[in-house]
Every structure is written in C-alpha cells, then in structure tokens.
Amino acid sequence: MQKEEVADLLKKYLAGNCSAQERGLLETWYLKYEEAELPEFPQEKKDLQLEEIWGFLADQLDLPPVIERDVKSTLLWQKIAVAAMVLITLSLGYYFYNFQDKVISDVQQKTVHQEQSFNNKATLTLADGRVISLDEAKNGEIAKEDGITITKTKDGQLVYEGKSKLDALNNISTPKGGQYQINLPDGTKVWLNAVSSLSYPAAFNGDKRTVKLIGEAYFEVAKNKKMPFVVSTNGQEVMVLGTHFNVNAYGDESQTKTTLLEGAVKVKLDNSEVTAVLKPGQQTIFKANQLEITPVDVEEAIAWKDGYFLFQDEDIRSIMRKIARWYDVDVVYDRNVSPKEIGGRISRHKSLNEVLKMLSNTDKFNFKVEGRRVTVMP
Numbered sequence: 001m002q003k004e005e006v007a008d009l010l011k012k013y014l015a016g017n018c019s020a021q022e023r024g025l026l027e028t029w030y031l032k033y034e035e036a037e038l039p040e041f042p043q044e045k046k047d048l049q050l051e052e053i054w055g056f057l058a059d060q061l062d063l064p065p066v067i068e069r070d071v072k073s074t075l076l077w078q079k080i081a082v083a084a085m086v087l088i089t090l091s092l093g094y095y096f097y098n099f100q101d102k103v104i105s106d107v108q109q110k111t112v113h114q115e116q117s118f119n120n121k122a123t124l125t126l127a128d129g130r131v132i133s134l135d136e137a138k139n140g141e142i143a144k145e146d147g148i149t150i151t152k153t154k155d156g157q158l159v160y161e162g163k164s165k166l167d168a169l170n171n172i173s174t175p176k177g178g179q180y181q182i183n184l185p186d187g188t189k190v191w192l193n194a195v196s197s198l199s200y201p202a203a204f205n206g207d208k209r210t211v212k213l214i215g216e217a218y219f220e221v222a223k224n225k226k227m228p229f230v231v232s233t234n235g236q237e238v239m240v241l242g243t244h245f246n247v248n249a250y251g252d253e254s255q256t257k258t259t260l261l262e263g264a265v266k267v268k269l270d271n272s273e274v275t276a277v278l279k280p281g282q283q284t285i286f287k288a289n290q291l292e293i294t295p296v297d298v299e300e301a302i303a304w305k306d307g308y309f310l311f312q313d314e315d316i317r318s319i320m321r322k323i324a325r326w327y328d329v330d331v332v333y334d335r336n337v338s339p340k341e342i343g344g345r346i347s348r349h350k351s352l353n354e355v356l357k358m359l360s361n362t363d364k365f366n367f368k369v370e371g372r373r374v375t376v377m378p
Contacts, residue, residue: 119348120156121178122192127168127202134158134172134180145170148185148202160185164203173197174215176328179304184211187222188229191305194325195250216248218305221263236286240265245278246301252321255287259301267291307348309355313341316365320376327352329369334377340364 124132126145134142134152143150147164158172160183172192174180180192185203192198196215210230221229223242231238233249233256243263249256258267260278267284268275269291276284276291283296303310304322311319319342320331326348342362346355356367356374368375 119178119194120180122158122172122174122180124150124158125171125173127170135178145202150202156181158182160202162203165205166203167201167205168203169199170202171197171199176325184209184222186224186227186229189220191218193217193304213247213249215250216246216304218244218246218302220244235270235289236291237268237270238265239268246298246305248301250321250325255285257283257285257301259283259296259298261298261302303345304348309346309348311342311344311346313343315339315341316376319359320374323352323355323374327355329372329374331374331376334375336378337365337376338378 121135124134124142126132126143128145130143132142134156137152139152139154141149142152145164146166146168148160148162148168151159151161153159158180162185172180172182174192174194174196176195178194182190182192182198184190184200186209188209190198190211193216196213196217198211198213198217200211204227207227208230209224209227210232212232214233217231219229219231219240221240221242221244225241229240229242231240231247233247234251236256236258238245238247238258240263243265244261245263245265246259246261247256248259258265258278260280260282262280265278266275267278267286269286269289272289274291276293278284278293281295281298283294283301285292285294297312300310300312309319309322316337316339317333323329324331329352342359342364344358344362346358350358352374353369356369360366366377368377
C-alpha cells in the first residue's frame with residue numbers, strides 16, 4: 001500500500017466514510033501499534049501531544065472543522081491518529097505503509113508453522129466404539145476399520161485411505177480451544193473449529209456423500225458429479241458437487257451461516273421447500289425458519305481457519321462467544337454493559353490476556369479475569 005493510499009484511507013476513516021473492511025484494517029493497525037515492540041512514550045507525553053498531533057493530521061488531510069469536532073469525540077479514532085503519527089515521527093513509515101502485507105505474511109507463516117501443532121486437539125470415535133485422542137496419538141497408522149486405513153500425518157492431519165462397502169460411521173470432535181483438519185475418504189478436506197463435531201462414513205457409498213456437522217467447519221469438497229456432497233446441520237442441508245465453503249452452526253448462536261468462497265451450493269431447509277443457491281461471496285443466514293441471502297466478506301467467515309479472529313463491527317457478545325470457545329472460559333457481563341461493536345484482527349495464537357488487552361484498548365470495554373471466568377465491564 002502506497003503512502004498516498006494510506007493518507008486517503010485515513011482521511012476517509014476520520015470523515016466517517018470508510019467501509020467496514022477499511023475501518024477494520026485501520027483499527028487493526030492501531031491494535032498492532034499497541035502490542036508492537038516500539039520505543040515507548042510515557043502516557044503523559046502522549047496526552048500532552050494529542051492536540052498537536054490531531055491538529056497536524058487535520059491540517060495535512062484537509063479535514064473540515066465540523067468533521068474534526070465530531071471525530072474527536074471518539075477516543076479510538078484519536079488513538080489511531082496518535083498511532084499513525086507516532087509511527088511516522090519514528091521514521092517507521094515503511095512499517096506503517098506496508099503493514100497490511102506484513103500482517104498477511106505473519107498470518108501465513110503462523111498458519112504453516114503453528115496451525116497444525118498449536119491447538120490440534122480432537123477425539124476420533126470409530127464405528128466399533130473405539131475412542132482415540134488424536135493429539136496424543138503418534139504419527140502414522142492409528143487404526144484400521146473394514147478395509148479402511150486411518151493415518152495421522154506428521155503435520156497432524158487425519159487421512160482415510162482404502163475402500164469398503166460398509167457405511168461405518170466415524171465421528172471427530174474438538175474441545176474448547178481445539179481445532180483439526182481431516183481428509184475424508186473421497187478426498188474432501190475439512191477444517192473443524194473449536195467445540196465442533198463431524199459425523200461421516202469411513203467410506204462413501206450410494207448416491208450421496210452425507211456428513212453431519214455440529215459447530216463450525218470449512219470444507220474443500222472433492223468434485224464428484226455423480227455423488228453430491230451433503231452437509232446436514234440442525235434445520236438445514238447444504239448440497240454441493242465440488243466447492244469451498246464454510247458452515248457456522250453452533251448451538252449457542254441464534255442463526256446458522258453458510259458462506260461460499262468458490263463454486264456453488266444449494267441450501268435447503270429441513271421439512272420445507274425453501275431453498276437458496278449461493279454464488280461466491282454470498283452467505284445464507286438461517287434464523288427463525290427463514291433463509292436470507294446476503295453479500296459478505298468471506299475473509300471474516302474463514303478467519304478462524306487461518307489462525308486469527310476478524311471482527312468487523314461485531315457485537316461484543318458475539319465476539320466473547322468466539323473467545324469462550326477458543327480459550328475455554330466462561331463469560332459473564334456486568335449489568336451496565338451496553339451493545340457496542342468492535343472491529344479489528346487478532347491472532348488466535350495469542351494468550352487470553354493479550355487478546356483481552358487488545359480489546360480493552362478500544363476503550364469500549366474492560367475485562368476482569370478470575371480463573372476461568374471473564375467478566376465484561378463498561
């Protein structure tokens with residue numbers, strides 16, 4: 001991203017004209033500044049210089065006075081301006097202007113080196129009742145079942161190989177704070193998020209490839225026009241021939257979301273003729289027996305798979321449900337907490353305290369941690 005583009009983006013943000021994605025990017029810059037190992041300024045000095053910095057930015061970006069007054073009422077926007085100015089004055093323009101690429105690079109590196117080892121936790125239950133803890137099992141062959149060989153690879157994936165005429169059902173489930181990748185017998189790849197389970201046959205026979213999902217999973221379905229792939233969740237079915245999509249069907253969420261990245265899928269409600277066909281970049285929302293199609297930022301839907309939380313104007317209770325599933329904590333709310341939205345990107349490889357600190361830096365909420373209990377306060 002060039003310097004001129006950053007200036008234009010900051011100007012749009014300060015004027016309140018940013019898209020949700022652009023606003024999330026700038027807020028992420030601020031959050032990254034807060035955690036970065038940069039030369040530290042005392043808080044008193046930051047406070048004293050705030051008006052000078054704000055005036056400089058307003059002058060450089062040619063902000064109208066009325067906009068300046070409105071924006072200054074929001075402390076987060078002030079802090080983003082301070083962060084931007086500090087980075088510039090510290091001659092860290094390269095860091096600032098190229099931050100988006102740096103974030104992507106960091107996430108990719110962490111995904112390669114940590115995704116398969118950091119929180120690779122799951123339990124496999126075979127059709128005969130055997131239970132295998134996959135995070136404790138050694139790499140290599142871990143089980144055989146009716147002609148099917150099940151292997152755990154060195155990078156932690158579960159792979160099925162072989163053929164069988166039996167529809168022996170297997171189940172893989174993840175705990176809080178766990179995730180897992182599995183390669184199904186047909187070659188379909190599935191990434192399972194925390195507190196989720198997938199039931200599937202050890203070999204696909206018949207005219208359909210049907211699996212049952214509770215929780216959240218990302219699918220890269222192997223193409224087979226003669227045998228559609230069906231994901232069954234509570235209240236709906238997703239039918240595909242070969243495509244990439246994400247399904248969020250947690251029991252503690254008020255709606256089920258199906259997001260399409262590539263190809264096409266058909267979503268059908270149980271016991272109903274209601275269907276919807278998605279195009280890439282669209283999402284169905286199933287709630288109260290209604291099915292709605294909406295355009296969506298697919299990056300937000302699969303951020304968990306790539307190792308981070310991505311919040312784009314997201315309600316604090318929705319955010320804390322994700323955090324509770326990942327860090328295995330119980331969340332309670334102070335009675336004075338009001339619905340407020342937060343944007344930004346945070347690595348899921350950070351500690352709970354680091355994540356809560358970054359959220360509290362938005363000046364919208366405070367958090368108190370007592371053992372496994374997290375209290376959200378104004």
